[in-house]
């Protein structure tokens with residue numbers, strides 16, 4: 134394109150872009166006015182009228198938030214078709230007052246051509262244009278010509294200029310959305326069908342995380358009705374990572390998504406306590422299923438001696454054999470401890486009642502007399518206390534806490550573990566929970582069932598709620614129909630919003646918590662079943678964590694993204710088939726991402742050597758760009774290491790300039806090196822708190838750096854990183870691939886052979 138043509142094209146696009154922003158302003162003002170009106174309205178004060186107002190408030194404020202979230206980069210593309218028609222693609226769909234499309238939502242089927250068309254397969258298009266905006270001004274256009282001339286184009290990237298500009302920019306500490314530059318192989322994953330489990334395998338920096346998040350936005354848009362009621366769960370490796378990604382979906386206008394670590398999947402518990410890798414591995418093993426089952430069973434006691442009970446002058450007794458028989462019968466009736474307890478209690482009461490009947494000479498007792506007697510037995514304090522001792526009502530936390538704090542209980546429940554292994558698991562009763570405890574709690578909750586009192590409360594609440602929802606549904610249908618028929622502007626709904634609005638309004642949870650969003654309700658409810666679950670860094674989950682997670686998604690509509698070469702946890706996953714053939718046989722599929730958008734080729738060449746040492750059959754992804762800075766290494770004597778590290782950090786800070794620097798340290802030296810750098814380098818951040826993302830220089834161990842990226846990375850003592858864990862090489866691979874621009878390595882004593890590709894200083 135010549136300078137003159139470019140100017141002309143920019144002016145032409147500016148006209149369209151101005152029109153789109155004008156439309157956005159009108160819609161935003163309308164939503165704000167709708168909101169003001171509803172908030173200012175008097176209602177009759179009935180439950181239903183309040184519910185209606187609440188629903189309208191939610192609708193209008195959501196609409197307003199969504200319209201505000203798309204301000205930056207509203208329109209980013211245009212497609213010209215062979216039939217001379219054309220359309221613009223943007224972050225949201227916009228229509229004029231006659232519902233004529235002005236802008237096509239990037240998720241709409243029509244927009245697919247923008248991401249997928251190539252010169253070889255143009256899908257009916259002749260041109261794809263990327264439009265760059267600065268605020269509301271068009272500052273550039275960049276065209277891919279999708280005709281025969283374009284075939285000679287060496288690049289298979291779409292919108293190469295926009296893509297390269299995006300990946301080369303300085304990191305901000307937060308992941309950003311990539312709607313304007315999604316690549317064809319990524320788009321296929323984003324738009325892949327909802328059912329079944331989709332595994333996205335890809336090397337570091339291939340966009341697995343960002344693609345999974347765009348897929349969430351796509352699925353919510355395309356299957357809104359199916360997904361919005363139960364919500365989408367996104368599971369990430371730690372809270373820093375969740376903070377790193379937490380702006381992506383809101384910036385795409387989506388809020389019905391719950392972000393969680395695997396350590397938070399049991400309501401009321403946050404598993405963050407640090408434990409040894411060996412303990413994590415033991416607790417992540419599927420053998421723990423039987424351990425927890427036996428631990429629960431160990432609360433169902435059979436006495437060694439008969440228990441004597443006196444009721445109303447009669448001497449009764451519970452013999453061990455009888456208790457055993459009643460226990461077996463109860464377990465056959467229900468396999469959940471708390472539910473089986475009811476049958477056990479009934480059995481005990483019946484046994485004691487019969488003993489009295491026999492002593493009285495029961496033949497002469499009428500049914501009513503027996504019933505009175507049974508009641509007396511049931512209400513007897515001693516009988517109750519005996520039942521509680523033999524078969525107590527239980528909740529998960531004390532069961533797991535007792536198990537892990539009692540050598541005797543642990544040895545009885547885990548006969549397969551050696552003394553040394555038992556010692557690894559033992560800890561004090563009031564210790565904080567670790568992430569690996571969460572699946573044990575979940576397992577216990579499954580085996581225990583809810584206590585009877587909780588079930589009754591829940592049933593009553595559910596019945597009241599169903600009735601309220603049914604009543605609300607009828608009411609909302611009538612209100613919306615009347616208002617729309619009358620042409621009132623009180624309820625402004627697009628035709629496609631009507632059904633969903635009525636459903637949501639009726640579903641407002643009037644009984645339990647009227648204002649709770651789906652995310653809030655899901656968060657507090659262990660039995661909540663999500664419509665879709667996305668797991669990032671999925672390779673880190675242990676076998677026990679998979680079990681917990683699968684309970685949250687019985688429909689098995691899931692997207693799992695990860696890289697088995699990056700597995701750091703010793704309890705983590707080595708193969709997708711191993712996990713998924715168990716939980717979703719024949720219902721899972723794999724897609725691969727092959728291009729690395731983060732790490733430049735020079736650094737990736739170093740990473741490739743590390744990968745080859747992990748497993749020579751694995752292929753590293755191809756970098757999309759090269760940069761000038763060659764990765765460097767320096768070897769210093771162990772006694773000179775600390776001062777050399779401080780110097781290297783200061784020098785790298787200078788070299789990254791306005792960018793962000795991460796110093797990745799071995800976990801075994803984390804505390805010492807953090808203390809050193811905190812004392813010697815001003816403004817340095819460290820630790821598991823997500824606020825580290827706001828700092829320009831951070832000290833992290835490899836686990837804390839998972840999924841993140843920085844302009845510069847300095848690896849301290851790579852030999853110790855390798856030696857620290859059974860998966861040390863994978864950890865080094867993760868560390869090397871966190872950088873977008875610069876990589877430095879400071880080795881203590883000697884440079885590990887796998888890093889020989891760096892330039893020595």
Ligand SMILES: Nc1ncnc2c1ncn2[C@@H]1O[C@H](COP(=O)(O)OP(=O)(O)OP(=O)(O)O)[C@@H](O)[C@H]1O
Nearest residue numbers: 311314315316337338339340341342343730731840
């Ligand atoms: N199509 C794209 N356009 C612009 N940037 C992209 C694109 N795809 C990926 N990126 C950028 O590349 C970087 C790496 O992406 P992401 O973190 O999702 O990779 P990943 O595969 O999850 O990496 P890892 O496994 O190492 O954690 C991010 O900065 C992301 O924004």
